Amino acid sequence: MTMDVPAIEAKNICFSYGNYPVLVDVNLVVRQRDFIAILGPNGGGKTTLLKIILGILTPQKGEVRILGKSPKKVLGKVGYVPQNTNINREFPISVMDVTLMGRLGRSKYGWRYSSKDKALAKEALEKVGMWEFKDHYIGELSGGQQQKVAIARALVA
Structure with a gap:
């Protein structure tokens, strides 16, 4: 192209x-x-x-x-991150897991993530400056940080 x-x-x-x-x-x-x-x-x-x-x-x-x-x-090559996301701040899910959700349906391993999936998630979190928060719960983050994680999730999709 x-x-x-x-x-x-x-x-x-x-x-x-x-x-x-x-x-x-x-x-x-x-x-x-x-x-x-x-x-x-x-x-x-x-x-x-x-x-x-x-x-x-x-x-x-x-x-x-x-x-x-x-x-x-x-479809699937273009991502969309809405202005507001309805995240239940009490739901115990890590930043890494939220990012990996962008890979759902793309892995030949069903619901399990491959090492490639995890490497893509790490790269995306690094790009948006959120790698150091990978083990934090999404509900602990500010709105802007949550937006960055949503962008990382879109990048790995």
Whole structure:
């Protein structure tokens, strides 16, 4: 895949919830290696656009391409970390275990994690600066730290 192919391309995206239009003829091109921010008011369609890009929602009009392919074809290669996660702070699960959950369904060992899974989780936690917290319970972390763990989980998926 060449760098000329956009990472994300959305053309003429339209989406409504009932009779309430949220997105009307939205166009977006994100080049590979670009970082972007999507800003707007509450209810302005930011999350809806992201869900359409990820293939979670289908636009009523328009087309989305990720690296030149439909979102359904790249499912599992694109991660999504929501702004808020509903984590039960009392549930006794470690940072490492939460990260490894991104590997569920990918291992040929069923519910057991391979040494490759564990190495990928370690690498992801190191990338987000959370390796030193691997044995901490997720509920002990701040919201920002929990977000980093969620990113690590998405990276290993």
